[in-house]
Amino acid sequence: MVDDTVANREVPIEDPQFYLNDPWPTFAWMQREAPFYLYEPLDTFVITRHRDIMAITPRADVFSNAHGIFLNEIKYREQAGGENVSEGFWPEGGEQIGNADPPRHQELRRVSQGAFTIPAMEALKDKLTAHIDHALDELGERGDVDFWDFAAGVPVEAACQLIGLPSTDRKRVQFWSDELEKLGADISFEELQAAVAEFDSLKEYITENVDRRKAERSAGASGGLDLISVLLDAELDGQKGVKLPNVITFAMTAIAAGADTTRAMLLGLPYYFAQNPDQWRKLREDRSLVKNAIEETLRMVTPARAFLRHVSQDVEINGQLMKEGQYVYLMYMAANRDPAVFEDPHRFDVTRKTASRHLAFGAGPHLCLGQRLARYEGVQVLNAMLDRFEKIELTTEPTPVVHIIRNSWENMPVRLVR
Numbered sequence: 001m002v003d004d005t006v007a008n009r010e011v012p013i014e015d016p017q018f019y020l021n022d023p024w025p026t027f028a029w030m031q032r033e034a035p036f037y038l039y040e041p042l043d044t045f046v047i048t049r050h051r052d053i054m055a056i057t058p059r060a061d062v063f064s065n066a067h068g069i070f071l072n073e074i075k076y077r078e079q080a081g082g083e084n085v086s087e088g089f090w091p092e093g094g095e096q097i098g099n100a101d102p103p104r105h106q107e108l109r110r111v112s113q114g115a116f117t118i119p120a121m122e123a124l125k126d127k128l129t130a131h132i133d134h135a136l137d138e139l140g141e142r143g144d145v146d147f148w149d150f151a152a153g154v155p156v157e158a159a160c161q162l163i164g165l166p167s168t169d170r171k172r173v174q175f176w177s178d179e180l181e182k183l184g185a186d187i188s189f190e191e192l193q194a195a196v197a198e199f200d201s202l203k204e205y206i207t208e209n210v211d212r213r214k215a216e217r218s219a220g221a222s223g224g225l226d227l228i229s230v231l232l233d234a235e236l237d238g239q240k241g242v243k244l245p246n247v248i249t250f251a252m253t254a255i256a257a258g259a260d261t262t263r264a265m266l267l268g269l270p271y272y273f274a275q276n277p278d279q280w281r282k283l284r285e286d287r288s289l290v291k292n293a294i295e296e297t298l299r300m301v302t303p304a305r306a307f308l309r310h311v312s313q314d315v316e317i318n319g320q321l322m323k324e325g326q327y328v329y330l331m332y333m334a335a336n337r338d339p340a341v342f343e344d345p346h347r348f349d350v351t352r353k354t355a356s357r358h359l360a361f362g363a364g365p366h367l368c369l370g371q372r373l374a375r376y377e378g379v380q381v382l383n384a385m386l387d388r389f390e391k392i393e394l395t396t397e398p399t400p401v402v403h404i405i406r407n408s409w410e411n412m413p414v415r416l417v418r
């Protein structure tokens with residue numbers, strides 16, 4: 001058993017620049033020499049091998065989400081009076097699924113799952129596809145464009161459809177989704193608290209929509225598969241209808257978790273295909289590869305780089321002892337380039353056999369609830385692009401987002417050749 005931890009090379013996981021300055025040799029070293037690298041400032045093991053993440057994530061009995069899933073939660077715990085700093089984002093009494101442990105976690109998943117089923121996706125398909133086609137037609141007219149606005153608009157439209165909000169409110173939803181990104185950012189405690197203040201208006205807005213939906217239903221409207229309707233129909237704690245603070249929390253979570261991540265995946269499409277025109281040609285010839293191409297894009301981008309777990313009792317995983325009170329940081333980004341699973345891992349290959357083993361959606365009981373929707377958006381957008389454009393080029397190098405968790409871009413200047 002290996003019980004010593006290697007910390008002889010500095011890996012500054014709290015520094016966003018680390019992720020932008022070619023972290024790959026460091027991750028390869030960690031996978032080889034220090035798979036349970038101890039980041040001493042936060043007493044946190046950084047996990048980079050695919051097989052270790054796959055061993056940790058199913059063990060929700062030992063690796064808890066209740067202390068939060070962002071590094072900020074450790075950093076600001078004292079200032080937040082021993083609470084999760086993200087707690088203030090949600091309404092009083094709201095339970096956040098990402099911070100829940102079993103058995104409550106399964107109950108929260110059970111009541112919300114109906115909004116993410118195949119029939120629920122079918123129900124939002126037509127409007128979402130129409131939005132994608134229309135927006136891409138407009139973009140195609142212009143040729144040299146910033147793909148960013150398009151990539152940002154699709155998941156916001158999807159979130160409105162999913163939650164049951166009017167599409168005409170897209171701009172407002174976009175604003176709140178940007179504010180919610182501060183949740184995991186490397187900003188000061190004071191800045192975080194200022195961001196929290198923005199959410200009263202979002203909570204009110206969701207409450208208005210819940211009231212509207214209730215009124216429509218009492219006037220005879222059908223049930224609906226949108227998240228608000230699903231939660232109003234569900235049973236929790238022996239009562240019909242999930243309570244308002246939880247409905248608000250679920251809706252906020254869907255906005256927070258789905259918008260920036262999906263945007264990053266969509267931005268990854270022109271980014272990787274422009275650099276790999278042979279792969280674009282391959283897809284134009286064989287559309288059966290589209291689904292796998294989305295998996296490969298998710299693997300390469302990994303929109304949410306890493307999440308945290310708290311060790312709730314002493315445990316040994318793949319020979320490494322971890323003590324109660326320590327943390328593990330699941331570096332999905334590194335695992336997605338683990339050569340033990342992905343041969344020649346930095347190559348973008350739409351025919352890669354193992355592409356779907358990526359961990360961009362996490363793994364285990366907290367596996368992304370919105371993955372079906374995100375994949376659906378990816379496939380629709382990629383097919384619509386293949387229908388329209390013979391070639392995609394980058395006109396300048398895009399600007400990366402500077403953030404510890406978000407792997408994305410501030411812009412994506414492209415030439416769309418028809």
Ligand code: HEM
Nearest residue numbers: 097098254257258261262265307361362366368369370374
């Ligand atoms: C490409 C797009 C997306 C990516 C890369 C992504 C990534 C992730 C990851 C890595 C997790 C696991 C977090 C952990 O390990 O603690 C997660 C959880 C989650 N995601 Fe996503 N996500 C995406 C889209 C969405 C969408 C569209 C929604 C909903 C509208 C969504 C809702 C959620 C929720 C509710 C959870 C928490 C699940 C739980 O704790 O049981 N995500 N996502």
